[in-house]
Amino acid sequence: AQTVTQSQPEMSVQEAETVTLSCTYDTSENNYYLFWYKQPPSRQMILVIRQEAYKQQNATENRFSVNFQKAAKSFSLKISDSQLGDTAMYFCAFMKTSGTYKYIFGTGTRLKVLA
Amino acid sequence: DSGVTQTPKHLITATGQRVTLRCSPRSGDLSVYWYQQSLDQGLQFLIQYYNGEERAKGNILERFSAQQFPDLHSELNLSSLELGDSALYFCASSPPVGYEQYFGPGTRLTVT
Numbered sequence: 001a002q003t004v005t006q007s008q009p010e011m012s013v014q015e016a017e018t019v020t021l022s023c024t025y026d027t028s029e030n031n032y033y034l035f036w037y038k039q040p041p042s043r044q045m046i047l048v049i050r051q052e053a054y055k056q057q058n059a060t061e062n063r064f065s066v067n068f069q070k071a072a073k074s075f076s077l078k079i080s081d082s083q084l085g086d087t088a089m090y091f092c093a094f095m096k097t098s099g100t101y102k103y104i105f106g107t108g109t110r111l112k113v114l115a
Numbered sequence: 116d117s118g119v120t121q122t123p124k125h126l127i128t129a130t131g132q133r134v135t136l137r138c139s140p141r142s143g144d145l146s147v148y149w150y151q152q153s154l155d156q157g158l159q160f161l162i163q164y165y166n167g168e169e170r171a172k173g174n175i176l177e178r179f180s181a182q183q184f185p186d187l188h189s190e191l192n193l194s195s196l197e198l199g200d201s202a203l204y205f206c207a208s209s210p211p212v213g214y215e216q217y218f219g220p221g222t223r224l225t226v227t
Contacts, residue, residue: 033214043203044117045158045218091157095214102171103148103216107157 002027004094006106013082014114020067021077021109023092032096034068034075039108040088048090051075082113118142121206121219129227133194136222140187140208146170147189148216149181150205158205164189196226 003026013019025034036048051059051068059066063080079086092106118141128134140147149161160173164183175181178196183189193200203223207216 035215037218044220045205045207046117047215047217050213050215097214102163102173103160105158105160 002029002094002096002104004092004104004106006090006092006109008109009107010110010112012112012114013079015082015084017082018078018080019082019111021079021090021092021111023075023077023106025073025075025092025094025104027073027094027096029096029098031098032094034066035093035095036064036066036075036077037091037093037105038086038088039091040085045091049077079111084113084115087111087113117217117219119206119208119217119219121204121222123222124220125223125225127225127227128196130196130198132196132226133192134196134224136191136193136204136206136224138189138191138206138208138219140189140206141210141217144208144210144217145187146209146211147183147187148207148209149175149189149191150207152203152205152221154202161191193224198226200224201226 005024032053034051038046049061065078067076089108091108094104120139122137145166148163150158161175163171181191203221205221207218209216
């Protein structure tokens with residue numbers, strides 16, 4: 001069975017600084033997707049970034065980038081130039097693309113950006 | 116705005132009652148997922164439908180059921196409600212290609 005682990009329940013970062021959120025996963029699958037979702041205080045779930053496992057190049061979306069280490073089963077999210085609006089809960093998610101399609105979410109990391 | 120709509124936004128009901136939550140996916144999306152999020156908890160996957168058929172089942176209680184209609188909207192039915200069912204219920208949809216999910220704003224259910 002697949003598992004997703006986010007070992008940092010809470011983190012804080014100064015505005016304009018860089019922060020990295022960690023995520024590890026366990027799977028025997030070779031084909032899968034990984035995602036980071038953000039949940040601000042409004043509770044809306046927002047897709048931040050996605051990574052296809054077959055792609056070696058790390059995904060980037062503006063200030064958000066990932067460090068995908070497939071062999072180590074690690075998928076960390078780097079937020080550059082942190083802004084107050086980045087304050088949110090961040091969830092890492094795994095989805096295998098064969099057989100039963102089921103998302104597995106980590107328990108989340110609460111990030112607070114300090115002014 | 117993700118394009119996924121959920122109604123109602125808030126629902127307050129008593130233990131033992133039955134409620135129906137409704138979700139309309141984004142235009143063109145065939146998959147609908149339901150999740151439960153209790154206070155300050157992660158998301159628990161409940162069930163997935165694809166083009167009207169059940170595709171995957173997660174930790175869904177027997178008291179809960181769902182369906183996806185021909186127009187692709189979906190309903191989650193919760194019956195014999197208990198206090199512990201109080202949570203935020205999310206619906207998400209995903210496109211035929213890509214697997215990313217787009218979430219609705221959620222329905223906050225309070226069971227008293």
